[in-house]
Amino acid sequence: MIAASRVAAAPISWGVCEVPGWGHQLAAGRVLAEMRDLGVAATEFGPDGFLPSDPGERAALLGSYGLRPVGGFVPLVLHDPGRDPLPELSRALDSFGEPGATVVLAATTGLDGYDERPVLGPEHWSALLTNLGRATEHAAGRGHRAVLHPHVGTVVETREEVGRVLDGSDAALCLDTGHLLIGGTDPLELARASAGRVAHVHLKDVDAALARRVQSGGIGYTAAVREGIYRPLGQGDIDITGIIDALEGVGYNGWYVLEQDMVLDAEPDPSAGPARDVRACLDFLAAA
Numbered sequence: 001m002i003a004a005s006r007v008a009a010a011p012i013s014w015g016v017c018e019v020p021g022w023g024h025q026l027a028a029g030r031v032l033a034e035m036r037d038l039g040v041a042a043t044e045f046g047p048d049g050f051l052p053s054d055p056g057e058r059a060a061l062l063g064s065y066g067l068r069p070v071g072g073f074v075p076l077v078l079h080d081p082g083r084d085p086l087p088e089l090s091r092a093l094d095s096f097g098e099p100g101a102t103v104v105l106a107a108t109t110g111l112d113g114y115d116e117r118p119v120l121g122p123e124h125w126s127a128l129l130t131n132l133g134r135a136t137e138h139a140a141g142r143g144h145r146a147v148l149h150p151h152v153g154t155v156v157e158t159r160e161e162v163g164r165v166l167d168g169s170d171a172a173l174c175l176d177t178g179h180l181l182i183g184g185t186d187p188l189e190l191a192r193a194s195a196g197r198v199a200h201v202h203l204k205d206v207d208a209a210l211a212r213r214v215q216s217g218g219i220g221y222t223a224a225v226r227e228g229i230y231r232p233l234g235q236g237d238i239d240i241t242g243i244i245d246a247l248e249g250v251g252y253n254g255w256y257v258l259e260q261d262m263v264l265d266a267e268p269d270p271s272a273g274p275a276r277d278v279r280a281c282l283d284f285l286a287a288a
Contacts, residue, residue, distance in 0.1 A: 002244060002285055008070045008257045009035045010202070011046030014274045015264035018047035018075065019113045022222075023263035032065040034275040038282060044104070044257060045072030045095070055097030070255055071102030071144065071200075076135065078107045079120055079128040079155050086138050099143025102200050102255065104174050105135060106149045107156045114153025115220040128155065129168045136171055147200045149174040150183060152214070152221050157183040166194060173197050175247075176259070177238050178204030178230055182211045182221075188239050191246040198252060202259040203281070205236030222263070230260040232280035241288050258282070 014031045015023050028050055035043055043062065045051055052058045062069055074092045076085040093103065107128060109117045120128070132148060139146035148171045150156045156165055162185050165171060175198045177187040191198065210229040213219045219227070233240050244256070258281045262274060 002248075002256055002288070004039065004286075005041050006254075006256055007040065007282070007285060008042040008044065008068075008255050009038075009040045009278060010044040010073075010257050010259045011050055013258060013260045013262065013278055015262045016046050016050055017261070017263075018073070019222075024266050026264070026267070028061070032062070032067060034270075034273075034278075035067060036065040038275060038278055040067065040258075040278075040282075042068035042070045042255070044070045047073070051095075053095045055095055058095060059097050069097065069101060070257065071096065071104060073104045073106065073149070075106045075108040075154075076131075077110045078105075078131040078135065079124040080110070081123055081127040085131050085135060089135055089138055090142075093139065093142050093144065096142075096144060101144045102174075103135075103139045103144050103146040104149050104200060105132070105146050106151045107132070107154050109153070109155060113222060114151070115222055117153055117155060117157065120155055124155075125164065125168075129165070132165070132169050132171050145172065145199060147172045147174040149176055149179070149202075150185070151176065151179045152182050159184045162190070166197060171197075172199035174200040174202060175243075176202035176204065177240065177243060178202070178206045178259070178261075181206050181208070181238060182214050182229070184215060188242050188246065191243045195247055195250040195252060198247060198254075200254055201247065201252075201256045203233060203240060203256050204259055204261075205231040205233050205238050205240060207231055208237035225261050226263045230262065232260065232277045233258075233284040235280070240284070244288065256285075
C-alpha cells in the first residue's frame, strides 16, 4: 500500500491540457476544490495559464486548498540541432517556486497535439540526447529534478526510442504506465529492469484493445482518449499493483501521480465528473 502522502493528482485528469482545441477546460477553482475534497495530498501544475505564473501566488493558491506542489509538465523541442531549449525551460522554471519540484520533460515534435510525429535522423538523436543532458543540468542548477516522460506523439514514444534514451543518456525517467504501454513498452518490464532510472511515476490504466488500435494507426491518439483509452486503476489491462510492488521493492520513494487523460465536451455535473474516476483510482490504491 502506498502512503496517501505520496499520491498526487494532475489537472489532465480533469481534462485540462496544453493542446489547443483539446476540449472544455475547467477552471482551476473547481479542479483544486475537487482534489482537496478527494483528500489528494498534492498536484502537478498543469499547463501554462491554469495556475498563476508568479510562484508566490501559485504556492498560496495551492496552499489555500491544502495541496502541496509536485512540479509540472514541460514540453520542449529537444531534437532540433538549431534550437536551444534552455531559454524556454528557464522561463517555465521561473514559475516553479521553491527548490525540489519535478520537471517532467516531454520531447515534443514542435507540432500541436500528439497525433503525428517526425522520423528522426542521427543528427536529431544526437541533439536530443545532448539537449536532454543540458536540460537536466539546468534544472538541477535551479534546484529541481528533471525526468524524461516517454509520451505518445512525441519523439520518445516507442520501445526502441525509450531504449535509446536509457542507453544513450543518464537521464531519469517518468514512468507513465499508460503512455509506455500505448507506445509499445511493457511498463511492468521497465519497472523491473530499470527501476533505478525511475524518479517519477504517472499511474494510468489502459484499455489494451484501444491501445492496439492506436499502435496500428486505426485510430488517432486524441480520438482514443475521447473513447476512453484510459481507465480508472484496476479497470484496465495494466498490472498496476505489480508495477508498484516492483518499484517499492527497490526503494522508490517518489510521487505516484494519478493521471487519466480525458477530453471534456462541456462542464460536467459534479456528481458525474472526472472526480468520480479519480475517486475510483484512490479507492484502488487504498485497497492494494
